[in-house]
Amino acid sequence: MEYKISIVHDARRATADGSFPAKLRVYSTLRKSAKLYNINKYYTKEDFENITDKRPAKRYQEEAIALKSIEAKAEQIAKNLEPFNFPDFESQFYGNLIDKSNIFDYYKEAIEGMKGEDRIKTASSYNSSLKSLKRFLNPANPDAVNKLHIIDINKAWLNKYEKYMLDNGKSYTTIGIYLRPLKAMYNIAMSENPAYEKHYPFGKGQYEIPATVKVKKALKKDNLKILFKAVPKNKLQEKAKDFWFLSYICNGMNMNDIARLKFKDISFEENKLTFYRGKTQRTKKTNLKEISVLLTSFSKVVISKYQKKETSPEDFVFNIISKEDTATEKVRKIENFTRFVNDHIKNLAKANEITAEISTYWARHSFSTMALNSGANIELIGEYLGHSDIKTTKNYLSGFDDANKEAIINKITDFL
Incomplete structure (x- = not known):
């Protein structure tokens, strides 16, 4: 040496x-x-x-x-x-000498790194976690909090944080969202300094981060028909309806991936579009899975109806984001567009006495439910959804509500 x-x-x-x-x-x-x-x-x-x-x-x-x-x-x-x-x-x-005993320094490094990789939403999530911890330490003046020593984060401290959040009307889901980044930062600190291992506060016998199963809502077949045949009151509802059903028909493709579709991803000659889920492009680079979607007559009509006039291969298909936008601007515009679809599809669904709770997530969940109820196996559904692991698909399907579970049971026991 x-x-x-x-x-x-x-x-x-x-x-x-x-x-x-x-x-x-x-x-x-x-x-x-x-x-x-x-x-x-x-x-x-x-x-x-x-x-x-x-x-x-x-x-x-x-x-x-x-x-x-x-x-x-x-x-x-x-x-x-x-x-x-x-x-x-x-x-x-x-x-590069910074205080490596301060968990907030790890947060700052991670957030800056995520921004540099254009992982804007993840950076925002970590920043929300950081702000929540500072509010817990000093509710009156959270900005004055600059340090939290790593070994001060123990089981008792985490239980106090959980109680503080619950007392302030936060759910276990929110607590989990804020504490997972903290655990990730602790793991990084521990990898740099093994001395922290004996103080590790998470896991069995220590503090366990709340993990709730969110019930996934989906429309039944009859309501899908009603919504599809519903007559929009204006152009805004019409556009929201078109994009909601485009998501449904394209394997439950989410609005982020629809917004980021490029002309090179679509082949009208082969009747298909292909893409990689934005959610997995940065987290599973070694196991990227291309998703292939069959284009129907409806999806072709919607694409043709709203596509840009410019059709260069590297250009985005829809006028939601542009090549000139920064990563932050893209995220903001996609969030605004998703909000637009949610607001107007809710009004249309409510006017037709379906539900007032519908959102773009329901399109993905409805696709999964219909596929499962139609006899598709879990492996095929996982392929449609872009899951790289069948466990992900099983966990995803386990979250469907009782009405959809009942429909599946009725289907497989209809001979009784």
Whole structure:
């Protein structure tokens, strides 16, 4: 090895309060020389011995972890230098020195990384989680909260957060949405510093993040017919109805994927369109699954009715987003369009005495239900939906409401 790294107590000169600086010692085996680096940590001789003990007492654990985190960071930087040299080490060590005991720093790094990868909605979700934690710590002034030490996040702390959320009218679903990013950040911190493992607060015997099964609503066949034949009161309802049924007929394709369809994805000659789900393109790059959708006469009419005049292969089919939009603008426009479809399809469905709760999600759920009720097996439905794992499809179908489960039971027992 070209280097040796350790934390030492520089007891040559005491500070005004009688403490001495802890320093990072880096020894180069190539140059046969060592350097000491300031890490802004000061301790008495007794405290340093207690902190660096193999099994530090509870009152010293926070500082022990902080020193191990600094040492681990230095090890990682030195490991990536070939050959090891002091100038490059110093540049990287001091250029990226942040408090790796503060969970909020992990959040900030993750959010910036997601924005850089155009994962705008995920970044927004993590930012909402971060804001919720800060509100819990200081409801009166959450912006004043800048630090949450990783080892302060324990089972008791998480139970208090859960109670705080419930007391403020939040659901278990919301709690789960906010705590999953926290768990992800803790896992990253633990991978960088194994010392956090013994403090891990999640999982069996510790705090378990609430996981609720959301009941998936779908229209029955009779209501699908009524909605399809319903006469829109205006052009806005007509457009909402067209896109809702386009989603339904195209394997329950969601509005995000419809908005991002490009002309190169559609082949009228082969009667099909192909796409990759936006939801999985960044999370399962090694197992991307192309979804093929058969074009019906209805879907062809809708596409022709609303497609742009420009038909270059790389251009978007519909005038929902444009190539010039930033990633953030695309997300905002797609959310606005989805809201537009939801608002007007609800009015149409309500006017025809179907339901006032319908949304674009119902199109996907209705497609899945109709496929299942028509005898399609789970593997085929999973292929239609773009699931890479049959477990995902099973979990997805398990969320359907009792009316649809009853329809399936009636179908398979109609000979009795």
